[in-house]
Amino acid sequence: MNGAPVQTRNSTGDTCTMIRIHCPFCGVRDHSEFSYGGDASVEYPSLDAAVDDWLEAVFERENIDGVQFETWHHLHGCRMWIVVERNTNNHEIHSVRPAHKGVEDALEDERNSDKKG
Amino acid sequence: MNVRRYSAWSVFWNGLVEQKAWERAWRDSEPKSEYDIIIVGGGLHGLATAYYLAKNHGLSNVAVLEKGWIGGGNAGRNTTIIRSNYMMLDNRRFYEHSLNLWENLSHDLNFNVMFSQRSHISLLHSPSARDAAARRYNIMRLMGSDGELWDLETLKRNVPHLNYGPNARFPIIGATVQPRAGSARHDAVAWGYARAADQYGIDIIQNCEVTGLERNGSLVTGLRTSRGLIRSRQVGLAVAGNTSRLWRMAELGKLPIETHKLQAFVSEPLKPLLDQVLAFGVGGAHFYISQSDKGGMVFGGDSDWYKSYAQRGNLPIVQDVAECATSVLPCLSRVRLLRHWAGVMDMSMDGAPFICKTPIDNLYLNAGWNYGGFKASPASGWFFADLIANNRPDPVIANFDLQRFSRGYNIDERGAGPDPKLHG
Numbered sequence: 001m002n003g004a005p006v007q008t009r010n011s012t013g014d015t016c017t018m019i020r021i022h023c024p025f026c027g028v029r030d031h032s033e034f035s036y037g038g039d040a041s042v043e044y045p046s047l048d049a050a051v052d053d054w055l056e057a058v059f060e061r062e063n064i065d066g067v068q069f070e071t072w073h074h075l076h077g078c079r080m081w082i083v084v085e086r087n088t089n090n091h092e093i094h095s096v097r098p099a100h101k102g103v104e105d106a107l108e109d110e111r112n113s114d115k116k117g
Numbered sequence: 118m119n120v121r122r123y124s125a126w127s128v129f130w131n132g133l134v135e136q137k138a139w140e141r142a143w144r145d146s147e148p149k150s151e152y153d154i155i156i157v158g159g160g161l162h163g164l165a166t167a168y169y170l171a172k173n174h175g176l177s178n179v180a181v182l183e184k185g186w187i188g189g190g191n192a193g194r195n196t197t198i199i200r201s202n203y204m205m206l207d208n209r210r211f212y213e214h215s216l217n218l219w220e221n222l223s224h225d226l227n228f229n230v231m232f233s234q235r236s237h238i239s240l241l242h243s244p245s246a247r248d249a250a251a252r253r254y255n256i257m258r259l260m261g262s263d264g265e266l267w268d269l270e271t272l273k274r275n276v277p278h279l280n281y282g283p284n285a286r287f288p289i290i291g292a293t294v295q296p297r298a299g300s301a302r303h304d305a306v307a308w309g310y311a312r313a314a315d316q317y318g319i320d321i322i323q324n325c326e327v328t329g330l331e332r333n334g335s336l337v338t339g340l341r342t343s344r345g346l347i348r349s350r351q352v353g354l355a356v357a358g359n360t361s362r363l364w365r366m367a368e369l370g371k372l373p374i375e376t377h378k379l380q381a382f383v384s385e386p387l388k389p390l391l392d393q394v395l396a397f398g399v400g401g402a403h404f405y406i407s408q409s410d411k412g413g414m415v416f417g418g419d420s421d422w423y424k425s426y427a428q429r430g431n432l433p434i435v436q437d438v439a440e441c442a443t444s445v446l447p448c449l450s451r452v453r454l455l456r457h458w459a460g461v462m463d464m465s466m467d468g469a470p471f472i473c474k475t476p477i478d479n480l481y482l483n484a485g486w487n488y489g490g491f492k493a494s495p496a497s498g499w500f501f502a503d504l505i506a507n508n509r510p511d512p513v514i515a516n517f518d519l520q521r522f523s524r525g526y527n528i529d530e531r532g533a534g535p536d537p538k539l540h541g
Contacts, residue, residue: 019431032433036423036538038375052523058535059466059522060371063361065426072423088376089426 025078037071143315151348152180158355159183164310165498171317174506179319184326188307194460199492200237200298204253215496228309237298237394242287250293265294353481358461360484373466375537378421380430380459386412404441430459468540469528473518
């Protein structure tokens with residue numbers, strides 16, 4: 001379980017959702033520590049790609065209602081970028097990983113060496 | 118005498134007959150099998166479009182489909198601020214037209230929308246902000262609108278109870294003011310447009326959710342709905358917040374829109390406290406407030422900073438807005454919140470809307486209203502109706518199309534760049 005909406009109730013009895021994000025480096029933190037990047041499925045084309053490719057990457061969005069991958073920045077924490085798999089309808093978080101593959105691999109190596117040690 | 122028309126006489130007459138001569142304001146229609154035009158979305162924009170289709174273009178074989186009830190979406194989830202303090206040409210013309218329509222809307226609809234031109238005050242906190250604001254308001258004046266630059270003394274005389282203390286984090290040095298700006302009653306706008314459209318014979322169909330589009334080659338022929346198939350010659354989408362969902366049903370690919378969520382708040386009713394609409398924005402803070410006719414302080418701030426389709430706000434923004442409120446108006450610190458709500462908005466890539474044709478020749482799009490949908494609704498309906506009736510955009514909305522980014526034409530009033538969450 002990498003993080004989940006925490007259900008609380010406000011004064012009128014309605015449920016309200018507080019998101020907590022499990023930062024791979026810092027642990028579970030309130031989402032107010034994080035800034036939102038955007039759709040993580042967007043891949044920027046090469047600098048010499050056609051204008052239309054850049055147009056699509058910069059301006060066009062799937063705008064998924066459901067589970068999407070998105071980038072977040074742990075701005076008020078470790079300042080690392082992470083990729084969060086989140087449902088945009090109910091804010092449920094399914095997975096979190098470092099945004100940079102190299103960092104993710106390094107974390108994995110460290111975990112493995114911990115197990116061995 | 119037209120018995121359905123509201124007038125001093127109808128009030129007097131109903132007083133004599135124990136208020137029993139009033140009729141329904143509008144019919145709760147059953148869907149017919151076919152219409153000339155269907156507008157999807159019974160919000161302010163959809164209802165206004167239907168009304169102007171009938172009034173300006175004589176087209177009344179029209180249905181408005183609403184998945185819930187009218188007035189239940191973003192029509193009831195906003196802070197009812199009306200202003201036209203935009204600088205860029207396309208926005209300038211469009212929002213000025215909207216403000217002009219607001220000024221006569223109650224008479225036009227024969228329904229009191231309680232439009233109150235109480236002025237809109239934007240606080241200033243630094244000389245550079247004052248220079249930028251002076252430029253903006255001078256452009257407004259040069260194009261025939263109204264705007265004033267107030268020094269601190271004038272502001273204190275008009276709004277004496279702001280935090281002018283020396284310890285304020287952002288001391289106030291003055292304000293820009295649009296005197297013709299103000300506020301209106303959101304429910305009255307929805308019901309006024311619904312009633313006026315209904316009187317032209319337009320069907321307003323509630324609890325009717327669109328589930329799919331029927332296509333025949335390059336044309337849309339009808340809509341599959343929760344109340345059956347309804348055929349139509351032309352279809353207009355006015356479903357801001359959910360535009361991408363319908364766009365996917367039409368299999369049209371991506372849009373320069375993300376759905377974000379904006380919260381608003383109303384306090385317990387107070388005696389008259391604030392005569393104007395007040396806006397505060399500096400150093401990352403963003404806050405706007407007015408007082409409703411019932412006395413509640415109606416206010417809001419930033420959006421929930423990440424994409425969301427949930428009509429439910431988060432708590433850090435509640436805290437953020439409350440901090441803004443008490444820093445500008447310390448007298449509010451012990452006022453209790455009565456209600457609080459969140460609406461989902463189409464945030465576009467440059468903060469400007471879309472009223473345009475689509476790749477399907479008889480499907481039209483009205484979307485991307487960002488923070489500004491309420492004040493825009495009369496002009497939005499006006500120009501969307503014109504677009505559908507004449508199958509071409511009026512020059513005023515020519516740049517509110519989906520292709521403007523490929524032309525390198527951004528209508529980015531804030532200069533925030535192509536990031537939807539920044540166009541608050």
